Amino acid sequence: xxxxxxxxxxxxxxxxxxxxxxxxxxxxxxxxxxxxxxxxxxxxxxxxxxxxxxxxxxxxxxxxxxxxxxxxxxxxxxxxxxxxxxxxxxxxxxxxxxxxxxxxxxxxxxxxxxxxxxxxxxxxxxxxxxxxxxxxxxxxxxxxxxxxxxxxxxxxxxxxxxxxxxxxxxxxxxxxx
Numbered sequence: 001x002x003x004x005x006x007x008x009x010x011x012x013x014x015x016x017x018x019x020x021x022x023x024x025x026x027x028x029x030x031x032x033x034x035x036x037x038x039x040x041x042x043x044x045x046x047x048x049x050x051x052x053x054x055x056x057x058x059x060x061x062x063x064x065x066x067x068x069x070x071x072x073x074x075x076x077x078x079x080x081x082x083x084x085x086x087x088x089x090x091x092x093x094x095x096x097x098x099x100x101x102x103x104x105x106x107x108x109x110x111x112x113x114x115x116x117x118x119x120x121x122x123x124x125x126x127x128x129x130x131x132x133x134x135x136x137x138x139x140x141x142x143x144x145x146x147x148x149x150x151x152x153x154x155x156x157x158x159x160x161x162x163x164x165x166x167x168x169x170x171x172x173x174x175x176x177x
Contacts, residue, residue, distance in 0.1 A: 003040065006033045028071065030057035040159060070104060086112050103132030107143050111159040123150055130163075141167075 004037035010033055017025045031054050038050035055078075061072050070086055076085035089109050093102075110125035131144035147168045 003033060005034050007037065020064040024061045024068065027057045027061035027064065030054075031061060031071075031074075070101070070108065073108060077108075082112050082115060098137055099132070100138070103129045103136060103138065103141075103143070107134060110143065110146070119150070123147065127149065140171075 006029075010026075011031050013026060015023045018026075034050045034054035034057060038047050038054060040051060044153050055075075058071060058075055062068060062075070065071065069091075073085040073089045075090065076082070083163060086109065087106050090110075093105065106125045106129035110122045111123040113119075113125060126143045126147040130141065130147055132138075133141035133143055144163050148160045148163035148167065151157075151163065
């Protein structure tokens with residue numbers, strides 16, 4: 001939740017001369033910081049500025065990792081090409097749930113299916129993302145929390161209760177805000 005502080009740290013970093021992987025990671029971080037700032041601002045001018053900066057950062061990240069499926073899919077999604085983004089993300093999905101990328105790809109797919117009001121697919125990919133997060137010891141996940149809310153809304157109170165308490169326990173364990 002400390003977006004402005006994250007932005008200041010991002011701006012202070014100079015990645016000139018570093019590896020393509022580090023540069024991609026740096027600009028991907030910038031993409032996410034600017035995306036979050038654009039989501040939470042109410043000022044239309046400021047929102048447009050943050051969205052523009054987000055696109056610049058994402059394009060820079062793609063320049064260092066042109067084969068990055070996640071970055072390319074997010075760009076397609078932001079352009080309103082959700083079906084193309086889903087197809088791109090769905091191609092060659094990780095068969096195991098043991099990588100951070102698997103969890104991220106499944107979560108992004110769940111978000112896209114949510115926008116299309118495809119509840120069944122959203123639940124499926126939230127579950128897969130949650131499993132990947134747990135297997136990778138990611139304790140600040142959002143997928144399991146969103147899955148708990150969806151299950152609650154569907155009347156599956158017991159599982160929703162179990163999942164939300166797992167989220168609370170993990171958040172406490174890692175001092176998440």
